[in-house]
Amino acid sequence: MALVTIDLALCDREGACIDSCPHGLLLRGQDGLPVERVGAASHCIRCGQCVSVCSKSALTNHLLAGQEFQDKSTFDRAADPLAYIIKTRRSVRAFQKRAVDKTVFKSLFDLVRYAPTANNSQKLWWLVTLEAESTKNFAALALEWLIRSYYPNELEKPWEGDADPVLRGAPHVVLCCAPEEYRWGATDAAIAVTHVELLAASRGLATCWAGIFIRALEGWPPLLEALALPPGQKVFGGLMLGYPRFNHRLVPPRKPAAIGWR
Numbered sequence: 001m002a003l004v005t006i007d008l009a010l011c012d013r014e015g016a017c018i019d020s021c022p023h024g025l026l027l028r029g030q031d032g033l034p035v036e037r038v039g040a041a042s043h044c045i046r047c048g049q050c051v052s053v054c055s056k057s058a059l060t061n062h063l064l065a066g067q068e069f070q071d072k073s074t075f076d077r078a079a080d081p082l083a084y085i086i087k088t089r090r091s092v093r094a095f096q097k098r099a100v101d102k103t104v105f106k107s108l109f110d111l112v113r114y115a116p117t118a119n120n121s122q123k124l125w126w127l128v129t130l131e132a133e134s135t136k137n138f139a140a141l142a143l144e145w146l147i148r149s150y151y152p153n154e155l156e157k158p159w160e161g162d163a164d165p166v167l168r169g170a171p172h173v174v175l176c177c178a179p180e181e182y183r184w185g186a187t188d189a190a191i192a193v194t195h196v197e198l199l200a201a202s203r204g205l206a207t208c209w210a211g212i213f214i215r216a217l218e219g220w221p222p223l224l225e226a227l228a229l230p231p232g233q234k235v236f237g238g239l240m241l242g243y244p245r246f247n248h249r250l251v252p253p254r255k256p257a258a259i260g261w262r
C-alpha cells in the first residue's frame with residue numbers, strides 16, 4: 001500500500017516533508033520530489049508532520065486521510081495563549097544553523113525554576129551544548145550506539161549519507177540532570193523539559209525530545225564519558241533545540257481524550 005501521494009503540480013520540492021519525518025520514510029527522489037521508502041506504511045507513526053509542514057498542501061498521507069488537520073492561522077492566539085502553544089507546538093527535526101544565544105537559554109531556565117518538583121526538592125540542573133561543533137560530536141558518539149544496536153547492516157539504515165538521525169543537526173542539545181539516586185529524577189525532569197519545550201515554542205524556538213540520545217547515554221559508555229558529568233549525577237531527559245527551518249502550518253489530528261468518570 002502506498003503511504004503518500006504527492007500532487008506534482010503543487011509540490012515546490014522544498015523537502016520539508018522529507019526532513020521532518022521522524023523515521024526517514026520519505027527520500028529525495030530525482031528532481032527533488034519526495035519518494036517513499038519501500039514498506040514506509042508499516043513504519044509510519046501517523047504523527048502527521050509530513051502533511052502539517054507542507055506549505056503547498058501537496059502531500060496526502062493515506063493513513064491519515066479524512067482526519068482533521070487544523071490550520072493554525074484560524075486560531076485566536078490572544079484569546080488563550082497557552083492553549084495555542086499546546087496545540088501548535090511540534091517536534092521539530094529540521095533546524096537552521098543559527099545558534100541560540102546564551103541569554104535565551106538563561107531566560108528559559110530562569111522561568112523553568114518555577115515548575116513543580118517532588119517535595120520541592122529542586123535538584124535539577126541543566127547541561128547545554130553552546131557550540132554546534134560540540135553538539136555534533138556528541139551526536140556522532142550517540143550514532144555509534146544506534147548503528148551497533150539497530151543497524152549493523154549499513155544497507156538497512158533509514159537515513160541518508162551523513163545525516164544526523166539522533167539530534168537531527170540541531171545546534172544545541174539541552175540535558176536535564178539530577179543526582180542519580182534521586183527517586184523522582186525522571187518525573188521532575190519530564191515536567192521541567194516539557195516546560196522548556198512549551199516556553200521555547202512560545203518564543204519561536206524549535207525543540208524535539210532527544211529520546212534516542214538519552215538511550216544512547218544509557219547504553220554507550222564513550223558518550224557518557226565524553227559528557228563528563230560530575231560524580232553521582234545522571235541525565236534524566238533532554239531536548240534538541242534551535243531555530244526551525246520550516247513552519248508547521250497545520251495541527252495534526254489526535255485521538256479523542258480517553259476519560260473515565262466515577
Ligand SMILES: Cc1cc2nc3c(=O)[nH]c(=O)nc-3n(C[C@H](O)[C@H](O)[C@H](O)COP(=O)(O)O)c2cc1C
Binds near residue numbers: 045092093211212213
Ligand atoms: C520521551 C520522548 C522521546 C522522544 N524521542 C525522540 C527522538 O529521539 N527523536 C525524534 O525525532 N523524536 C522524538 N520524540 C518526539 C515524538 O516522536 C513526538 O512527540 C510525536 O511523534 C508527536 O509529534 P509532535 O511532538 O510533533 O506532536 C520523543 C518524544 C518523547 C515524548
Ligand code: SF4
Binds near residue numbers: 003020022025048049
Ligand atoms: S505521518 Fe509522520 S511518520 Fe508517517 S510519513 Fe508522515 S512524517 Fe513520517
